[in-house]
Amino acid sequence: xxxxxGTRDEPEINLIPFIDVLLVVLIFxxxxxxxxxxxxxxxxxxxxDAQAQESTPKEVVVSISADGRYAINKDTLxxxxxxxITRALSQAAQDTREVVIIISADAAATHQSVINVMDAARRxxxxxxxxxxxxxxxxxxxxxx
Numbered sequence: 001x002x003x004x005x006g007t008r009d010e011p012e013i014n015l016i017p018f019i020d021v022l023l024v025v026l027i028f029x030x031x032x033x034x035x036x037x038x039x040x041x042x043x044x045x046x047x048x049d050a051q052a053q054e055s056t057p058k059e060v061v062v063s064i065s066a067d068g069r070y071a072i073n074k075d076t077l078x079x080x081x082x083x084x085i086t087r088a089l090s091q092a093a094q095d096t097r098e099v100v101i102i103i104s105a106d107a108a109a110t111h112q113s114v115i116n117v118m119d120a121a122r123r124x125x126x127x128x129x130x131x132x133x134x135x136x137x138x139x140x141x142x143x144x145x
Contacts, residue, residue, distance in 0.1 A: 057128070058099045060092045062117050066108035070117070080113075085120035097125055104132035 062085075063071040070077040072088045079085075093099040101121045105114050121129055 058093070058096060059102055060089065060099050060126075061102045061104055061132070062089070064103070064105040064109045064113050064117065066106040068110065068113050070113070080116075082116050082120050082123070085117060086123045089120055089124045089126060093124065093126055097127075099126050099128065101126050101129045102132050103129065 061073055063074070065071075068080060070080060070085060070088075072085075072092050075088075077084055077088055089101070101117075103114060103117055118129060121127070
């Protein structure tokens with residue numbers, strides 16, 4: 001009986017044959033691949049003889065101050081009710097429905113004052129509304145009404 005402890009070597013993964021096989025596959029793929037150059041397509045685009053847009057939509061600027069005062073196209077409104085704003089917007093739009101309403105509200109203005117302008121524009125039939133903003137780097141360069 002052999003009672004001596006045997007020394008067994010731990011099996012190791014030999015990476016050299018693996019790398020050799022990968023290099024052979026890589027060389028095979030490089031040689032068997034054909035590189036084709038696609039020719040550029042010659043496209044003749046159609047020519048359109050369009051007229052430039054002659055009229056831009058009219059803009060009505062509604063300014064709202066921090067204390068709730070309104071100005072339409074730099075004309076201060078006396079009243080601040082929705083009916084007063086609706087009447088002033090209708091006069092500024094001159095019965096045209098393609099007017100763009102630009103709401104320029106102070107950052108400290110209440111939400112209700114902005115909603116009042118939007119409601120007045122809806123009542124006047126003006127549906128194109130946008131909001132004026134300023135870039136974050138130009139803080140303090142606001143306009144007075």
